[in-house]
Amino acid sequence: MSVESVVAAPVAKKVPVEREHHGDVFIDEYEWLREKQDPEVLAHLAAENAYTEAQTAHLQGLREKIFDEIKSRTQETDLSVPLRIGDYWYYSRSFEGKQYGASCRCPIDAEAVGIDAWTPPQLEVGAEIPGEEVLLDVNALAEGHEFISIGTVAPSRDGQLLAYSFDVLGDERYTLRFKDLRTGELLADEIVGTTGGATWSHDGTHVFYQTVNEAWRPDTVWRHRLGTERAEDVKVFHEPDERYWVGISTTRSEKYLIIGLHSKITSEQWLLDSATPEGEFQVILPRREGVEYSVEHAVIGGEDRFLILHNDVVDGVKAENFVLCEAPVADPSRMTQLIGHSDDVRLEDIDAFRDYLVLSYRREALPRVAVWPLTESGYGERRELDFDLELFSAGAGSSPEWEQPTLRIGLTSFLTPMRIYDYVPATGALLLRKEAPVLGGYDPDEYVQQRDWAIAGDGTRIPISLVWKKDAVAEGPKPLLLYGYGSYESPIDPYFSVARLSLLERGMVYAVAHVRGGGEMGRLWYEQGKLLSKKNTFTDFIDCARHLIDTGVTAADRMVADGGSAGGLLMGAVANMAPELFRGILTSVPFVDPLTSILDEDLPLTVIEWDEWGNPVADKEVYEYIKSYSPYENVAAKDYPAILAITGLNDTRVLYVEPAKWVAKLRDTKTGDSQLLLKTEMSAGHGGVSGRYEKWKEIAFEFAWLLDTVGLSGE
Known part of the structure; x- marks a missing residue:
């Protein structure tokens, strides 16, 4: 079937499934899409991908141009600033034409003393580096795999051994391997199904790592002695409470190993003298709820x-x-x-x-x-x-x-x-x-960044960050991309993006709404955007959008909203609450069916999420509150903006089924002729595709769509 022949949007069949909680009955007609191995589900996702490709085929030239722009501004062969660990400088390399980089090291000059021993060598691209060792070439490791993610690259304190981990599915479950850096030999030790990290004992004889339970929660710390079978590994800590995640690290002084466990609102630390890696960890301060x-x-x-x-x-x-x-x-x-x-x-x-x-x-x-x-x-x-x-x-x-x-x-x-x-x-x-480096003559003086403030309905001042290119922005309302997140106390701080230049050069303004639920303004800012105050996140974003319209910065037919993961929940809620404010909505791995997910205690991450969203299983008020803003359950017969939703089939944090159900219901319910697109990466997880060129292609795909949405695709 050619791209040109795909003209009709896929229509998902309806299979009514009844869900009842607290006396409330909800009929879910698209829950059948959850069966990931069902050929009919995979066929539906493939049909959505074909439709999306057909609907955006006219943007192929623009996508290629944006990809070339990102590539031309990036120094593809480069080296990071070396970092001293023990007797070596460690750094990473990237290579022109290769998707992935390599981890390397070189010895410290033995004659260096005092502050000079801490002055990193000036490594030059193309120049020979005396004593350079390639510790891990990810390109070689990735051969034969469509996807790869590196969990850790951790040398032992004496620099003789290397622990590294990798995931080739996108499900964030890593295989841990070891390499003898004295000989280059790959050791026989192999530990499958870890969370990706590795913490060495001070003497380099043991490695501590974590595994997950059936709900994919990191709950157990293990001790592995190099050269022994995994069956001999010792379970040193296990946390049965489903609300807590477990991790392990070492203090910078290397005097102690620390196991840390945390829920969204409570934490606890356990301590072991690093000189006795086979000893028993002892609690530092016992956990107290809410501390x-x-x-x-x-x-x-x-x-x-x-x-x-x-x-x-x-x-x-x-x-x-x-x-x-x-x-x-x-x-x-x-x-x-x-x-x-x-x-x-x-x-x-x-x-x-x-x-x-x-x-x-x-x-x-x-x-x-x-x-x-x-x-x-x-x-x-x-x-x-x-x-x-x-x-x-x-x-x-x-x-x-x-x-x-x-x-x-x-x-x-x-x-x-x-x-x-x-x-x-x-x-x-x-x-x-x-x-x-930014190639191609980038001049920061040609751009402007500034802070603005919107006033929320309850009088709270909401910060907005904006950036644009001076000469590219026309008079009057401007095309604008408004980004938001607003969950988990995660701040969206200013950062530079080479890719973003392709938007700014074409006259778009990039803005960030620092809404409540994030961490920009302190803990109370977060508290005011979670649990039974979660709707502040959505109304803050809407108030920021209205402020930008009222002050003449943009107009409703020139603005696209953007957010992913928990920010995708924000996008879905905003689409229901104020669709008239946006020309389009772009969202990646969106958490748009929160009530279904948070009600299912067997799903990954559900129980630990109750401290963020509330527990709708036990609390009727929480159930009703989440249902009142859930994007999926509040889809209505109204004229929605154009929507592009991107997901990953192997995502374990926000399952692909959420945007798949959401788009199916939107398409069946909405009025108007707005374009609704779903793109599923069939070999990716929560972080999207792997490999920098593949990521640039994905960015180019998204940027071309949003430029077209605001009428800039021909500029």
Whole structure:
């Protein structure tokens, strides 16, 4: 069947299935699409793909042009800034014409001393690097597979062994392998079905890893001794409570191994001296419902101490935005407060080095970094790093060494390609190591980024970030892409995108609505957009869209909304609540059938999600509230915007069936002649296709569609 012959939209058959909870009966006519192995389901998805391709065939030339633009602006053969671990500099390579990169290393100059030993070598593309070793070439690993994702590339502390993991299906279940870096030999040890991570014991004899239960929840930590059969692996920790995820890491000091478990609202940490990897982990602070905490090991005034971030009650008031305390290792409950609670500052992380601490926090909807020197008597003067930008994202990069006189910092903005700095706490020097190259004469002065504010219906000020090219934007209402997420306290911070230039060059404005439910404005911002306040996320986005229309920035027939995963729930809700505000809606792996998913305790991730959305199984009020905004259940006979939904058949977080059912119901119910498209990647998961060229093709497909939707496909 040729693309040209596909003219009619697929019509999914109706098979009524009754679902009853709390006395409410819902008839689901498309639940049959959940049977992933059913040939009829696969045929329907294939028909949707054929229809989507036919409906967008006229954009093939534009897709190719956008792909070529992304490719031409990208330095395809490149090297990352080397990072010191032990006696080696570790870095990654990319290669022109190859989908994937390689992890490499070279030895540190033995004659280097002091600060010079921390100055990364200036690696040049095409130049020979003395002593270079290719640790893992992902291109070779990917041969014979349509998809590959790397979970970890982790050298042992002495640099003699490498642990790495990979997933070739997109279901986020990884195979863990080991390589002897002294000989290049691949060891016989193979562990299938891990979550992707690997944590070495200090002596390099053992590796700790996690596995998942039937609901695909990371619930168990195992200890594997190199050279032994997997059947001999020891289960060192298991968490039976379905609300908690389990992970394991090591402190930067390498003195302790820490098992961390967390639900959406509660956490607990367990500790083991790394010198005794076969010992028993001990709880640091027992879990208490609604209290989150994290622990970092530091040496303060010559004594081992714990630095503890927590949101427990302090002086009778819940420390929603967290406080920082220190405590003796022998008794972590004896805490002394170092930084108190602030309504305006959300403390996010504390990193300890031998000579200083690094504090990460948020203020005024932007991430901040401060460095705090340690002295013989305790603490010096804390200094916030200043980057002299209105909008930016800055954060501590990977700096794994305990005795490290420099701190790796990353900085980006809508206009600033990623910059990698080394900050020297002893002098305050900020040393630029690299700015990501943008080929083709990119000039940031030709663009504008700014912050605007919309007023929500309840009077709350909602930040909006905007970026556009000065000369490309015409007078009057402008074509605009409005992005939103608004869940899990995840912030959408300013970042540079080479691909986005293809939109800006054609006159589009790119905007981000920093709606409640995200993390931009602190914990209370998140709390006001979850559970029985979730609708604030949707109404905030709508109010941002109306603000951009009312102020003349754009118009309803020139605006496309965009969001994926939980942001896809936002897109589906907005489509039902205010379809008249948007010309189109673009959404990837959208969570558009939340009630069906959250009611099914056997589905992956369901139980842990109850702290985010509420438990509709046990609580009728929660059931009715989620049903009142569920995109799938609220599809109505109205004129919807054009919609492009993209999903992955192997997605384990948001199952493909959700957008498949949603599009089928929209097509059957809506009025008007708006275009509804579903594209299913048949060998991908939640993160979409793998390989950078395939990702660029996917971006080009989406961009061509949205440019066409707002009338810019010919410009």
